[in-house]
Amino acid sequence: MSNAKRAGLARKNLDKRLGFLRDTNLTRPPGGWIRAIRDALGMSSRQLASRLGFSQSRITPLERAEAHGGATLKTLREAAEALDCTLVYAFVPNKPLDQIVEDRARSKAHDQIGTISHGMLLENQSMTKAQMNEELERMTRDILAEPISHLWDDE
Structure with missing residues (x-):
């Protein structure tokens, strides 16, 4: 199989896997996902800090960093696990x-x-x-x- 055909097949497969995300209006809540999920679960910042092995004073800066795009993927993954969630990371093409x-x-x-x-x-x-x-x-x-x-x- 030629490289061009392989690239075309890869594009089609990725479009199948990611196409539904392009059509989904999934925007980050104003206060960020960590805060939104934590609030929805009724979990306090102290409780989340305990689950993460952090001091409570680190939760507000973490939530602020996530809300403004400054949190690392590693920290987001850890927070997701502490909230019994799965971090989903993807580049979603704006068009096919x-x-x-x-x-x-x-x-x-x-x-x-x-x-x-x-x-x-x-x-x-x-x-x-x-x-x-x-x-x-x-x-x-x-x-x-x-x-x-x-x-x-x-x-």
């Missing part, structure tokens, strides 16, 4: 991975067309909008036929 790849290829093609179009304009040979769109699609297909790793080179 195939679409991200295609959009990147189209963007690179658009940049190339801009350079070509400018040169043609200087030579008094401009393309119509339809010709530009047709060339954009052709170049996008050509770029997608190349090894996928070239998509991410910034030239």
Whole structure:
């Protein structure tokens, strides 16, 4: 199996596993997950501190750090376990991975067309909008036929 096919299969598999998360409006509560779960369980900061092996004075800074994105994954995992929860860590693509790849290829093609179009304009040979769109699609297909790793080179 070629690298391109393997990458395409990996994209499809990841999209299947993560797609439902993209459609879920899962936002962190204003005070953070630790505080929200702790409050919902009726657990005091002293009780959580005891379960974590911390002093009570560390809980408020921990909850504040988590709410503002400053807690480490290790600490979040420990807090989740102390709250009888599972920490879920994932990167959720904003759109299907195939679409991200295609959009990147189209963007690179658009940049190339801009350079070509400018040169043609200087030579008094401009393309119509339809010709530009047709060339954009052709170049996008050509770029997608190349090894996928070239998509991410910034030239």
